[in-house]
Amino acid sequence: GAGVSQSPSNKVTEKGKDVELRCDPISGHTALYWYRQRLGQGLEFLIYFQGNSAPDKSGLPSDRFSAERTGESVSTLTIQRTQQEDSAVYLCASRASGRASYNEQFFGPGTRLTVL
Amino acid sequence: DAKTTQPTSMDCAEGRAANLPCNHSTISGNEYVYWYRQIHSQGPQYIIHGLKNNETNEMASLIITEDRKSSTLILPHATLRDTAVYYCIVRVSVSGSARQLTFGSGTQLTVLP
Numbered sequence: 156g157a158g159v160s161q162s163p164s165n166k167v168t169e170k171g172k173d174v175e176l177r178c179d180p181i182s183g184h185t186a187l188y189w190y191r192q193r194l195g196q197g198l199e200f201l202i203y204f205q206g207n208s209a210p211d212k213s214g215l216p217s218d219r220f221s222a223e224r225t226g227e228s229v230s231t232l233t234i235q236r237t238q239q240e241d242s243a244v245y246l247c248a249s250r251a252s253g254r255a256s257y258n259e260q261f262f263g264p265g266t267r268l269t270v271l
Numbered sequence: 272d273a274k275t276t277q278p279t280s281m282d283c284a285e286g287r288a289a290n291l292p293c294n295h296s297t298i299s300g301n302e303y304v305y306w307y308r309q310i311h312s313q314g315p316q317y318i319i320h321g322l323k324n325n326e327t328n329e330m331a332s333l334i335i336t337e338d339r340k341s342s343t344l345i346l347p348h349a350t351l352r353d354t355a356v357y358y359c360i361v362r363v364s365v366s367g368s369a370r371q372l373t374f375g376s377g378t379q380l381t382v383l384p
Binding site for chain 1: 312313314315316317358372373374375376377
């Protein structure tokens with residue numbers, strides 16, 4: 156597709172349930188990022204994938220959070236045993252390699268997660 | 272990454288230039304100034320970035336002071352669709368280390384008809 160897509164666009168879940176969020180990056184983009192954005196706040200980095208390198212998981216807030224990416228394609232972010240403080244918009248971004256564009260991240264529309 | 276300071280909100284009349292300031296007094300010599308914006312309910316969008324020279328692209332101009340301690344993003348002819356939160360960040364721009372973005376609270380720009 157033309158841009159980064161994410162699904163679902165909205166997810167409402169009950170406290171304690173597991174959720175899985177999906178990101179389809181721009182075709183050919185080697186780098187993929189997950190961020191979290193709470194209402195009225197800036198971005199909070201979660202995890203970064205670059206090609207076949209080990210992911211940078213330094214932003215994951217707890218071991219309830221995990222993410223996977225198959226090659227240079229789809230990524231899934233999984234939150235286990237969700238808590239109310241997990242409620243936020245989860246944004247995915249991808250970036251191409253190459254000097255001309257390596258600093259520009261293209262963002263998806265996000266998944267709004269609400270934990271009741 | 273150096274910390275940035277931006278006004279919480281600004282208004283601008285449609286068709287006029289919007290000038291958004293950013294202070295980054297602790298910027299290091301190898302840190303770039305980046306601007307992103309986020310329109311309500313959408314993901315952030317890259318606007319422009321620069322090191323020390325002024326930069327211009329199809330969206331905006333970036334004016335960086337000579338001492339690099341502050342910068343101004345200029346939208347030359349603001350439209351209603353430019354209403355968004357604008358984020359100024361400073362970070363090293365080296366392949367392999369240009370990884371995550373960290374945004375502060377930004378400036379809410381409201382373009383008025």
